Amino acid sequence: MEQIIILPIIIPLFFAVVMLLFWNKVHLHKYLNLISGLTSLIVSVIILSFTISYKIISLQVGGWVAPFGITVVSDLLSSVMVVITAIIGFSTALYSIGTIDNQREKYLYYPLLQFLLMGINGAFLTGDVFNLYVWFEVMLISSFVLLALGGRRGQLEGAIKYVTLNLLSSAIFLAAVGILYGIAGTLNIADLARKIPLIDQKELLSVVSILFMVAFGIKAAVFPLFFWLPASYHTPPVAVSAIFSGLLTKVGVYALIRFFTMIFTHDIGFTHTILLVSSALTMLTGVLGAAAQNDFRKILSFHIISQIGYMILGLALFSPLAIAGAIFYIIHHIIVKTNLFFVSGVVKRLKGSYLLNEVGGVYKYYPMLGLLFLIPALSLAGIPPLSGFWAKFVVIKAGLDLNQYLVVAVALIVGLLTLFSMTKIWNEVFWKDDPSGDNKNVNEMYESLTTTKKFMMYSPIVFLALITIIIGFYAEPFFTIANDAATQLLDSSLYINSVLGLK
């Protein structure tokens, strides 16, 4: 049974290989991509249900025992992240069919997407710090190519910033892995969780933990390391920026949560205070940056940063409720943010631009699209009863419990400013009249789409909006899972026992 947890890594690899085998039959790729997305979704839900009923599942690849071999572990946090990845992978598969041009398909867009998903799933499922590094690389290399594919001027400019900063972060990550191995003599996460408390050199541990914090902080786009994100995320095609904005930064957040709950808890007063300060500044700078923007996708990019702040806030508060809140926040945010990017792509097709002053009047003839925008937008801002409200509520409640009134105030203000940004988009894109004076004015890019392509473009938006509503109205089970995941993280004995086979 435990063999199944390797499948989220193997399925994308298998489909990517099949696509490469038939690399010149490009029209098959999109369907293979869709099948892969569907299979991954089914498998990941099975894994989640196994993990809920059997607690933590671990697999020693190749049969080599735990601290020495390659360990794959699925605890609740991992399996939830894998399910979300599969949902986003599936939605992006649909959306790509509707929007990706032939040129990109010919240059192996779909196999790259599969390799990206393989890297992300690997990062979520691995139980070993060095393997985490390897999966980060798999993910990053695919993302580099996806970002630059198409080779337009703006894209390459964004890609250079993205690649440079991410390579820097990988170098820091690798150095930190080396030092950690020098101190602890092991890189298996379960083994580390067991051995770190026994190490005397606390100062050295703090240094390593800061190195990891910087490395993951760059990937998660935390203040003051976020500058690459708004410089690059608005440049590739929408399907790509949607999957990037949903998943890639969240891998960084996942790694931060994993490391700063299970491994580096030797000096919470030091490490988690840094996280707390940086989370507040992340929220603020992100939302203020968004307020200054005039480009649909740039506004959304800056809001990724401000929302990352809430997740880090949950981690920094470091109470069971706060971490549960952070996990719930990730679940909610990935779905909402991806959906908003999808909507921005539809608007671009309709009106031919991402710039707010060049578009308008969408609501007049496409009221349903307006509704589909409002659901994720209001959820992002935290309006009840949508999913964002519960996510913010839990994190803020945890902050109030710990008497952290200042960051709570920041979080509330940022929530308001988020609403301001979303209203701005609503006013400019949907409500005001089209600048050409004719609201019926529709770009030929949209008119030339076939009905199937339109369906493929709208269906993931509806799908993700439904999930947002379900999480909002039926939050209890999702919160229970987040809460149990937080418990597993804070009490690492279950994880250690499962991986190292101790009874």
Added chain:
Amino acid sequence: MFSVILSTASKYLLPLLLIFSFFLLLRGHNEPGGGFVGGLVAAAAYALYFIGNGVGEAEKLLKVEPIKLIAVGLLIALLSTIPSLFVGKDFMTGIWLKNNFPVVGKVGTPLLFDVGVYLLVLGISLKIIFSLAEEDK
């Protein structure tokens, strides 16, 4: 620039280097060598041939597109993980056949995996080399 010496020599060196790459591949499990090094040596053999005779000739000699080699290599490596599941062992556990074979020695899934790596490395190196060579023209 065409050189008769290099062109003639590369025709004789190609089979020799390929045989050497197979040797490295088969030697790999317990001694230095393996699919990665073997694949690199094989790629070097074709690269030498291309320097001597031009990229068109080298592509003709290879017969398959490098990207197919990449795909087949990955597929073989992936398939080598399947037998472990049928035996009921952990994923990717090495399964060895009991008898030894002449020349090849012990046969098992790790060897299959190495063959996959060999093809993958060969394919990727040649893809890069040929792309750069065609860019040059």
